[in-house]
Each structure stands twice: as structure tokens, then as C-alpha cells.
Amino acid sequence: MNAETAMNFGKNIISVRDMDRKTIEHILLTAKKIEEMPQNKRMEIARGYTVASLFFEPSTRTMLSFDTAAKNLGCSVIGFSGTESTSVKKGETLADTIRMASAYSDLIVMRHPLEGASRRAADVSAVPIINAGDGANQHPTQTLLDLYTILKSKGTLDNLTIALAGDLKYGRTVHSLAYALSFFNNNKLLFVAPKALEMPNDLIAELDGKIETEEATITEALKSADILYMTRIQKERFLDPQEYEQLRGTYVLTKDMLENAKKGLKVMHPLPRVDEISTEVDSTENAIYFTQAKNGVPTRMALIAMLLGVLK
Amino acid sequence: MNTDNAPKDKLAITKIMFGTVIDHIPNKMSFKISSILNLQNSNGAIAVISSAKSKNMGKKDILKIEGRHLNSSELDKIALLAPGATINIIDDSKVISKTLLSTPAQVSGILKCFNPNCITNHEKTTTKFKTVSRAPLKIRCFYCERTFDEDILERMIK
Ligand SMILES: [Zn+2]
Numbered sequence: 001m002n003a004e005t006a007m008n009f010g011k012n013i014i015s016v017r018d019m020d021r022k023t024i025e026h027i028l029l030t031a032k033k034i035e036e037m038p039q040n041k042r043m044e045i046a047r048g049y050t051v052a053s054l055f056f057e058p059s060t061r062t063m064l065s066f067d068t069a070a071k072n073l074g075c076s077v078i079g080f081s082g083t084e085s086t087s088v089k090k091g092e093t094l095a096d097t098i099r100m101a102s103a104y105s106d107l108i109v110m111r112h113p114l115e116g117a118s119r120r121a122a123d124v125s126a127v128p129i130i131n132a133g134d135g136a137n138q139h140p141t142q143t144l145l146d147l148y149t150i151l152k153s154k155g156t157l158d159n160l161t162i163a164l165a166g167d168l169k170y171g172r173t174v175h176s177l178a179y180a181l182s183f184f185n186n187n188k189l190l191f192v193a194p195k196a197l198e199m200p201n202d203l204i205a206e207l208d209g210k211i212e213t214e215e216a217t218i219t220e221a222l223k224s225a226d227i228l229y230m231t232r233i234q235k236e237r238f239l240d241p242q243e244y245e246q247l248r249g250t251y252v253l254t255k256d257m258l259e260n261a262k263k264g265l266k267v268m269h270p271l272p273r274v275d276e277i278s279t280e281v282d283s284t285e286n287a288i289y290f291t292q293a294k295n296g297v298p299t300r301m302a303l304i305a306m307l308l309g310v311l312k
Numbered sequence: 313m314n315t316d317n318a319p320k321d322k323l324a325i326t327k328i329m330f331g332t333v334i335d336h337i338p339n340k341m342s343f344k345i346s347s348i349l350n351l352q353n354s355n356g357a358i359a360v361i362s363s364a365k366s367k368n369m370g371k372k373d374i375l376k377i378e379g380r381h382l383n384s385s386e387l388d389k390i391a392l393l394a395p396g397a398t399i400n401i402i403d404d405s406k407v408i409s410k411t412l413l414s415t416p417a418q419v420s421g422i423l424k425c426f427n428p429n430c431i432t433n434h435e436k437t438t439t440k441f442k443t444v445s446r447a448p449l450k451i452r453c454f455y456c457e458r459t460f461d462e463d464i465l466e467r468m469i470k
Contacts, residue, residue, distance in 0.1 A: 015457060093435055116431040116455025123437075135429050137457055202459050 012122045012129045013303055015138045016176045021183040024157075028148050030302035030311060031295075039072075042301070046310050047074030052105035054097070055081040055132070056088065057113040061271070061293075062132050062141075066109045069300035078105060095124045102126040107307055128307040130300075136172055142270060143176040145299040149292040150227055153266050158185040163221035165192035165251050166231035166276060168199040173270045174231055175203055182211035190216040190225060194250050196243065197233065218251055222261040228253070230269045230276050248275070255280045268292050331356060331378040333400040333407075334390065339363055341394050342373035348389050348469055355379060388419045389469055392449070415449060418442050423451075423468045430456035 012018075034042060051070040055063050058081045070077045079101075083089050088097055094112070098121045101108055108125060110118055111132040118131035118138075133139040151157055162181060164174045168191055178199075181187050189211055191199050199213075207213055221228060230253060238244040252275060253267065269277060269289040281287050305311035337345065342360050351358050356379025366372040381401055382390070390397060391413040401409045421438045432439045432455050440454035449462040460468065 017457065094431065095435065112431075113429075114431045114434055115427060115429050115458070116453065119455045120431045120435065120437055134431075135456070 011307060012118075012131075013140050013307065014118050014122060014129065014131045016140050016143050016180050017138075019140075019180070019183070024144065024147060024180065024183065027144055027299070027302055027306065028151055030306060031144075031148055031298040032152075034301050034305070034311075035298040042072055043074045045073045045301075045305050046070075046308050049073075049075045049107070049308055049310070050105045051075045051077050051079075051304060052101040052108045053077055053079035053081075054101060054108060054110040055079070056083055056094075056117070057111055057133075058082045059111055059133065062111060062139075062296075065293075065296040066130075066132060066141075066300055069297050070109075070304055072297065073301055073305055075106075075304070079109075094120060098125050098129075107304060109304075130303060130307065136170065138176060139172055140176065141296070141300055141303060142173055143180050144303070145292065145296040146173070146177050146229070146268065146270070147180060148299050149268060149288060149295045150266075152291075152295070153288055154226060157181070158187065160226045161188045161190065161224050162227045162229060163190040163192055163216065163225035164199075164229050164231070165218060165221065167197045167233045167237065168193040168231075169197040170234070170237050171231045174229065175200075177229065178203065178207060178211070178213075182207055188212040188214065190214055190221045192216050192218050192221050192251065194247050196247065197237075218253075218257070219260075222257060222265065224262060225265060226262065228261075228265060228267045230267065230273070232269075232272070232274050232276060251276055253277045253281055255284060258284060258286050261286065326357075327405060328357070328376055328378045328402055329405050331376065331402050332381055333402060334375040334377075334394075335372075335398045335400060336366070336369065337373035337375060337394045337397045338369070339371040339373060342375045344393060344466060345375060345390055348393070349377070349382070349386055351377065385422045387413065388416050388422050391416050392419065392451075392465060392469075395446070415443055415446050419451075422470055423465075424470050425453045425456060425458070426460055426464055426468050427453065427456045427458045430458070432456075 053063060053066055063081055067077055080086050094117060102125045105127060107128050109130045109132050110121060112134050115135035115137040117134045118129055122129045131138055131140055147157060154160060168174055178189055233248050235244050265286055266288045267286045271289060271293055340362060342362055346360060359376040361374040363371045364374055395413055395415040397413045399411045399413060400407045420440050423439055423441050425432045425439055430453060441451040442454060444450045444452050444459060450459050452459045
């Protein structure tokens with residue numbers, strides 16, 4: 001597999017921690033190339049290859065995106081979503097499920113409720129593994145599609161002010177994005193979060209010296225940010241439903257608020273949203289969250305093609 | 313040759329013929345190390361010297377274990393809890409080697425991950441932890457990528 005020599009993280013996509021600037025740029029450039037290809041040519045890229053899609057925990061959105069990516073490359077897709085009717089339910093170990101799936105496929109895409117499951121799968125798999133989410137830990141393809149979206153709308157991944165808003169404590173999406181942005185030059189992160197959901201200290205310590213960070217209010221963020229990355233405040237995180245009710249309304253982005261925003265500000269969101277972005281924002285030129293979701297397909301196509309070794 | 317690293321005070325500790333002397337252990341840490349090494353079940357003589365005077369450390373502990381040398385995973389465990397300790401291997405009443413322990417860059421199989429949602433706590437896996445910071449000590453699980461501080465480390469040792 002020639003892809004291994006081209007990429008620094010080896011043959012799997014497990015965590016943003018395994019990546020660097022060069023690797024990310026290479027992946028995003030490949031995504032762009034694929035996106036610009038005519039559909040009939042794309043369908044030839046990985047024709048005859050089989051992708052196993054193992055969703056030990058269902059996630060319709062992510063599964064559909066990977067499924068589309070694989071099929072657009074000409075791959076066939078096998079696998080499962082949810083473990084109800086599988087041998088996993090009968091107590092089969094993760095290691096054995098992976099060994100079995102790697103015998104029938106050329107690449108495995110997996111989502112699992114336990115942290116570290118993809119790394120463990122990579123220990124025993126004969127084929128490349130793409131982590132499509134492992135518990136609260138990592139979801140690297142989300143990070144890459146976020147970066148691809150920023151790159152496409154801003155033309156660069158350097159010299160940007162990116163505001164991360166909402167649940168910064170538990171949101172793995174914002175953790176990985178913050179980490180990935182620190183590989184690039186002269187970026188600044190603004191953290192917009194209620195006290196109870198602030199960025200964890202461990203991560204702040206990890207970012208220290210690599211990227212400038214600052215706490216901000218949503219009003220301040222709107223004035224200076226190039227990107228406002230909104231996240232959902234999840235009800236499941238709160239023991240006290242009253243606390244959730246108090247916090248859920250903390251950040252609601254309305255069309256009025258955008259009037260004072262920095263020129264060219266783009267609003268992103270990993271979706272699904274609840275009520276943190278009012279629907280009237282959807283039609284503004286600031287909103288790019290639906291394009292963002294669509295960018296998942298070329299990004300995942302690039303990763304599948306590179307790991308299969310059919311594109312360098 | 314003086315093989316005995318104990319301070320010359322009134323504590324009478326006999327020299328050992330064959331065994332291990334762990335010196336420069338942080339004050340009071342020898343009790344934890346004894347329990348990790350399962351010394352309560354040891355056949356040979358054990359001497360725990362705690363709060364001994366030390367020029368450099370103020371107070372230090374010394375542990376003497378008769379009749380055995382330590383294996384590499386035992387040494388890794390001690391190195392995590394007491395970097396800076398010295399291991400004196402005694403044979404025929406002589407110190408045949410002296411090693412200064414430092415925090416290992418990576419340890420394998422000696423710690424249990426403290427994250428209940430980590431795959432290593434659900435499926436038989438050799439755990440791996442990397443040191444991400446030495447002072448204060450912080451280690452990261454190779455699987456779930458969670459970082460753990462020094463204060464929790466003792467409870468993670470298998
Ligand atoms: Zn772990």
C-alpha cells in the first residue's frame with residue numbers, strides 16, 4: 001500500500017493526535033481533487049473494493065455519509081448498525097468481530113460507544129481502520145470535514161479567529177477541532193461557554209504555547225471571529241434538569257445578532273442542532289452548516305481512497 | 313566497602329547478602345512501594361526505614377529486600393511513584409549494580425485505566441500509558457487518550 005509512505009499517521013485514522021499539518025493538508029487537497037472530478041471518474045477510483053461499516057452504536061448521519069462516500073468511489077459496503085441482531089450481542093469480543101470483518105473487507109469504518117475501541121481494533125485488524133467515533137474520545141473525520149469547510153470558505157487555515165461556542169466541556173468535536181487548529185499558524189481561539197461547560201483544563205494545558213486562546217462572550221466573538229462554531233448543549237449531561245433549562249437558552253444565535261458581526265463571519269455547527277441557531281439564520285450568507293455536513297462526503301472519500309492505497 | 317546506604321544512626325539494620333536496597337525514596341512512600349511489591353508475603357527479611365535524614369531530600373525512605381531482585385515491571389511501578397530512587401542490587405554482600413530510576417516514557421501492562429468507559433476495562437487488552445509531563449506527572453492512556461494525574465496513579469497500579 002503506497003498510501004502508508006505518503007502519510008505520517010500510518011494506515012489508520014484513529015485520532016487527531018496522530019496527525020500533523022502536512023498530513024491534514026494532504027488529506028484536504030485530495031478531498032478537493034475528488035470533489036472536482038466528474039462522477040463517472042470517481043466511481044472508478046476504488047471499484048471492486050469492499051468497505052465494512054461497523055456501527056456498534058447507531059449514528060444514522062455519520063453512517064450515511066460514509067456509505068455515500070464509499071459507494072461514490074465504486075466500493076461495495078457491508079456491515080451493521082446497532083448490535084441487536086449480531087454476534088456482538090452474543091458476547092463476541094471486539095477483537096474477534098474485527099478479525100472476522102477484516103477477512104471480508106479491505107477497510108473498516110467503525111463507531112463504538114467505548115473510548116479507545118478503534119485503537120484496540122487497529123491492534124488486531126489486517127486492514128485499515130477509520131474511527132467514526134469512539135465514545136467521548138475522538139471523531140477525527142468530523143474534524144477533517146470541519147477543517148475542509150473552513151479551508152473552502154476562508155481559503156486558508158492560518159491567521160484565523162475561531163470562536164467555539166456552547167458545550168466546550170463534553171463536546172469532543174470542539175476539543176479535536178481546537179487541537180487540529182493548533183497545528184496551523186497564528187490562529188486564535190475564542191471560548192464562549194457557560195461556567196459549567198467550560199473547556200477542560202487538561203486540554204487548555206495541552207494547547208498552551210501552540211495556539212492563542214481567550215474566553216469571550218458571544219457578542220465579543222461575533223465582532224472579531226472569522227468562524228463561529230456553535231455546538232449543542234446536551235440534556236443528558238445534566239443531573240439537574242433545571243440547570244439544563246437555565247443553560248440551554250444561553251446561546252441562541254439569531255439573525256439580529258449577526259448584524260453587528262465581523263464582515264464575512266461564517267457560522268458552523270456539527271448538527272443536529274436543537275434551538276441554538278434560530279432557523280432564520282439558515283438563509284443568511286453567514287450560515288455554512290449545511291455545506292459543512294455535505295463536505296463530509298468528499299473528505300471521507302479522500303480518506304477511504306488514501307487508506308486503500310488507490311490514491312496517493 | 314560499605315554497601316549499606318542507611319544513615320549512620322541508631323537504627324540497627326543488618327547488611328544483606330543477596331537482595332535489593334531501594335534508596336532515595338520520597339518520605340513515607342516506602343509503605344506504598346512495599347504493598348505494590350507485595351512484600352507482606354515475602355519469605356526473606358524486609359527492612360523499611362522511613363523518615364531517615366537525607367542531605368538532599370530532607371527526609372527519605374529506604375527499603376531493603378532480602379532474597380530477591382526486582383523485575384522490569386516492578387521497577388517501572390517504582391519509577392512512576394518514586395522517580396529519583398536508586399536501586400542497589402546486592403550479591404555476595406556487595407553492590408553489584410546501582411541504577412537511578414527516572415519516570416519511564418511509556419509503561420505497558422502495569423496500570424489499569426481509571427476511565428470506566430475505556431475499552432481496556434471491557435476487553436482483555438495490555439494497557440499502555442505514555443508520560444506526557446514529568447513534573448507534575450501526567451500520563452495518557454494509549455487507548456482512550458484520557459490524561460491522569462499523579463494523585464490517581466497509585467490507585468491505577470495493578
Ligand atoms: Zn483508557
